[in-house]
Amino acid sequence: MRRPLPLLAGLLLLATACTGVPGPDPKTTEEGRWRPAPGLGWQWQLSGRLDPTVDVPVYDIDGFDHPASTVADLHRRGRKVICYLSTGAWEDFRPDADDFPKTLLGKGNGWEGERWLDIRRTDLLGPLMAKRLDMCRDKGFDAVEPDNMDGYRNRTGFPLTAADQLRYNRLLASMAHDRGLAVGLKNDLDQIPKLLPDFDFAVNEQCAEYDECGRLAPFTAAGKAVFHVEYELTTDQFCPQARKLGLGSMRKRYELDAWREPC
Template sequence: MSQKDFFPVRNFSFLVLFLCIAIFLTGCGGSVSASGNSLTGSNGGNGGTTSSVSAPRWHPVLSDTWQWQLRGTVNTGYAVSVYDVDLFDTPMATIQSLQAAGKKVVCYFSAGSSENWRSDFSQFQAADMGNNLTGWAGERWLDTRSSNVRQMMQARLDLAVAKGCNGVEPDNVDGYVNRSGFPLTAATQLDYNRFLANESHQRGLAIALKNDINQLSDLVGDFDFALNEQCHEFNECDNYQIFINNNKPVFNAEYASVYSSDPIMRQTLCADAAARRFHTLVLPLMLDDKYRYSCDL
């Protein structure tokens, strides 16, 4: 039956309006579908990407074990379920190889400091960068309130998606308790860290809360797992019980030489980690796989 049977000539203007609306709706549907299939659009994951992720986001579990290596060729031979590697330096082929072996891959990047060796360093504005990070040459604290900084972090999350990472580990997300050179506060830090979590989740990425010990209770609902450095050495591990209580794993690294040189001290460390249900590694500070002792035996 033709459209003419339903719409006499005298209602031609209505027909035109109907067709225009239909074409418009069809176009909108196509546009939504196109953006829904892309996790790296110009909006950086804002505006509905969450509902468009085709695969469910990886949720780490308490039993997950891990390896952390950020420098050198990644040693893929450890019998763990999670690898944490550098976002920029790790080849996509390595990520794919680890995943083919049944492992999840977390990709590290600094979200709170500029690093002058990174490929996108030139995109930071002078006003974005503050004081140097003590002990880390070439790094400066970032003004995490900056829209430019946030856009760059969105681009880094897009890179994590493009390289096939299952999750991310944004570092230096506690600038407000350091001498950053900016008037950062607990409130601005919470806002920034939740921004990172939301942007990660919109892209289908799990996200670790790195250190930021004073805000663990505030952020446990926003992050999928915690990554801590040296809580045993500095007697800060009690703070992480809230993640365990919420069935979110705690990955812990200790660097003190006594743990690598003294088997008795290491045994004591591992007993405490086991009681807490932490996954503790004793690693070199450079995270270059020079040595590795795991409390997960």
């Protein structure tokens, strides 16, 4: 699961905002892909037993941990469902962990069992990520949240550049779209101006705490949702700004369990 690390939080971008919870969002692109609109309420749960009863139009859950039946149940409840995947870091607890060549594995990213990936090696990573995206599609997810999308801003053990990151992020977006999945930009605020056309929404943590929420305005201006959480601030500290910016915001615990406090 992905949460901001205390030592790296200044580099991790996650937008927070508080808005009222609109009804289900049926909007799709001309290609038939879901395109979430600004201000949608959401639930982000990556740990604990899933609570499917939260009255919001969007759920973001772990792609590996949940079967197709869970996605189908959420659909019956009127929810769109986002598939969480780590695409920029290797996790030793995933069922496909042994498929990753050791040459791809860099330094730890601060979470137990996780190491940055050499995103330059799209010849090796492309097929691995294709299988993961196939899993999301086959389970019936509507969208994907690829995590660890800003390795070039961190000490990965590889000389990654901004150009490397743009290339990799665009590849993931294209692969998701090829499978009929919407795709969200996680972190990587600096590259929003260049990546905005490639992504359907954004997922962000703690943009209010680090005074960065305004940098997500291009998404909402383009009619694209920003799903945002804060951990340290209270809702009265970040919700007013979130509402003005059109963010879909809530307060969560770092473990990203079922608890939430929406704006």
